[in-house]
Amino acid sequence: MAPPKAEVNPFLLPGWESSPLRPLCPWERPEDEGYYVPINHTAEAYEEFTAQMGALRWLDSGGRLTLVTGDSGCGKTSLVNRCVGWLLRALQERYQRGVVVDLSLGPKTRQSVDERMAGVCALLFDRLLQEKVLDGERAAALRERLAQPERFYRYLAGELPDEVVLVVLLPATDLVDEVVSYAHLAGRKTLFFTESSYLDERHAHLVRQGTAKVPIPPVALRVGSLRTGDVARFAADRLGRHDRGHFPTMSATTVRSMAGPLRSIAMLQRVLSGVYEDRKNRGDRYSDTDEITFADITEYFYDRFLRDPGTAP
């Protein structure tokens, strides 16, 4: 006999209940792929990415940079991760091995571009040694070029095993010049991804201008804010997963009421996961026939932000 279903929070990923805001990351956890919902322009951006990448035949002659822009909390990192997941699969089909080096938490913007780029070289070099992608003895010459990114990346490609393609997730940036520099540095066997909350369409245009002579032009993807129907689509996806366990339902009216104030996926995720967790922790009215109403959400806000502003949700 199958065990009885447990009470679950439908807005938290299985096994990641304590990290409600973890971006989806299918290149690391393939099961995440099933949690993407076509909201926020992300589906279009993903399609644009795969279309631009094509069959990756251009990889024989050079690398490429992908820039994802959009306001804080719109799902840029999840989009990057999805693109990287697709890329790894596509490389596999070409009998190549994608090595992902995530440096997104690397040097901060309060350093100059030169310092940050040199810092990224150093971090990348260390990680490649740790992962044994680089040969320790042959890497000595590479170490000397850490302060000169242009020479470093040119030399790096020659030091990588034949089947390896580097996928480097760069720290977020807010400078066009830095994006343009990386677009120029993306040589053979090197694919860069970077994201920015501060660059917009206008800056993307400047990036295109600055990279006009780059043989394989960068891919610029834009993630927008939530559109009409996005909140309902996202809620329906998560609330439709009854196979995971029991949880209260939410009416279409309640979902519509939230669509106005909640304008980004991070906000939506924060609020809905918080409201459900709150009800679940109270230990009553958490069956499939119970309901979360807009009044519950209002009360949740009152409790968490107004009665005791110091308590984090």
Added chain:
Amino acid sequence: MTRPPNAEENPFSPLAIARVNATDEVTVETDAVRAAAAELAAFLTPTAPDGDGLPPGNVVAVVGDYGTGKSHLATWLRNRAAGSPLPIVAVYLESMSANFISVYRRVVAQLGKESVRSRVVETYKDVIAGHLAGSDLFRALASRLRADDLDPFDMIERLRLPESELQRITAERLARVTQNDAFTIALTLLLRGGFDEMVWEWLNGAQPDKVLTEQGIPAAIDTEAAALEALGVLALLYGGRQRRFLLLLDEADKVLVSRDRDSDFVPALKQLLQVFVASGAMLVLVGLPDMQSELTEDVRLRISRTITTRGLTGDDVRALIGDLQHRQFNTRRLAPFTAETVDYLTALADGNPRRIIRMCHHLYRRASGGAVSMAMVREVALELAPTGGATVATRVRQFFDAQGWDYRTRYRYGNQDDAVVDFLVTFDGGGCAVLLCGSVLGDEDVRRLTRRATAVRGGLPGVELLLVVDGVVAEAMAAALADVFPPRPLVFSPENIGEDLLSLFDAKVKRLRAVNEAGDASVLRDRVEQVVRQQAQLFTAIDQLTAGLADNARYLEGLVTAQRVPDDAVPAQRAREMPEAVDRLFRAALGAMDRTEEWHEVLAAAFGPDAARALDQKYLNELRVVRFREELAGSVLVVDVVRRLRKAVAEWFGGLAGDLPSTAERDRLDMLMLNYEELRTSLPSPRGDALPPPDGQVDLRETVGGLAQLLLDAVNRWSEQGGFGPR
């Protein structure tokens, strides 16, 4: 509670210098005070909540001669503004500034990083609240945020609000307010972690860090035009519908005088005044009467009102005496003065409030509970005459040297004893004899000077006469004296001797030309032009002197030595120790400048026995910061002055003949304090921005700026408790 007036508690300050932080100062309601109060009241009138646009701003000039109470009026305005129910930021700047770059930096430093940042955060909060207020769900949060109940950064993090979008909207709003791209970028960066220090350095005039350059801040605020624009940005940032910004710039004439200005200076100055008017901010320019003549017509037109501080009248002084005694004893009275003695001392002090209060201080003590007599007024006036004859002769000689004029000193033209002029300046077409004398208080003084003038005119026909009075001229004697020494004698004032002499010499040359029609007029014209040309050189020389700290150090050395401090060490064998309460004030002042003391040690170590060791990089890095360097240079001198005053006061206590100081000894102490005050106000004020006191709560303006007054108060308390007598 009313206390019986007594001779020991002197209600009149021996210093009579406007104190920045004093809130208990007595202000006589003169026309200037009334006019300034009216301007301020109009400025502080709350804007109707449903009204459009910003409240009207204002630019006001307060002009008057030395000691007529301009600074007092400015600090009074600042303190009065601070009591307004409207949120107001009032900055009073004692101008030791050579230009607007320095003015701007000092304004920024006085505002402080947290203040500037909080203005930006206020805008940010408003943007976030606006973002949230559109929905029922968040409306209560928006209200709490606006009511300053919630931290916006915490709110963003916890609700995962779209931070970058909110910052972008904030930047757009700041751009509309500041109308300056670099400031918009810099201020917005204050909302993002990690940029605070570099932004603050830039706001203080440093070259932009490379990171800031990459963000779009191209250059330092290091030209006068940029500094003027930056001041306007601050007015816009701090002014507004519901708040006010008041900037009081004392001694503004020093920064407004025309020198070699960049061509964009005047347009930038005009723009600044316009910004103040348009932004709900108020600028008060305080300076000497000729300040406005230095401005171009179109700049002058932007000053909406000029308020002139004039000498006090006898009635004003009687009211002031009453107010000061009321503050001290809670009883309003004129005694020990009478209406006649007040009129007399007012005339001798030429209505100058500073001189009047100083005279009152000495007269009150001298009366010792009795009445102040006319003879006492005359004595005190003579004693408090600005300087000794040697100094006035030196200053006049320095002036002639600076002009490059030919002159002879103590020129003897006959055999009689009095056939001597102090200076004889020779022009191609004639000459001018300069006579020096002390105070002219009565008919006998005038008769003596008339005899001298007649003798000179007889011995040196065709020579113009100029009388320089080192002291005071009684009002009743002024007209008679002017007849003998037309157009008027010059009363020596160390602050503006150069300007006075230039103006009178100019008149003399013109007069010579008129009289000597047969002579070569072109020679005289050349001479006038030379005077005008050399005036600019003189001002430059004075500026260089002021700016040259090394020169200042030597100057101070001379002045302090004149106070007869024989050596550096406090005498080891002191019969009478400086009271602890007094020494504590010195320790507090020196302690507040502890970082300057630390630098003495660094320098000692650099050239000491361990000099083989490299200097700590931390200190070298500090020295590379312009603001730090400037403040350190000033502080070093201030520390030196405080140390020397401490030694002098220790000696003063050690040398007291009795258990309590005599009147003469009190006078000597007053003089020490007066000299300290004169020196301190002539030096850059230690502001504690780059060299903060170890205890951040210490107010340097009080512990160092107010040291003389604090010391006098402490000595008074010590005297009241019996001095060195048995307790």
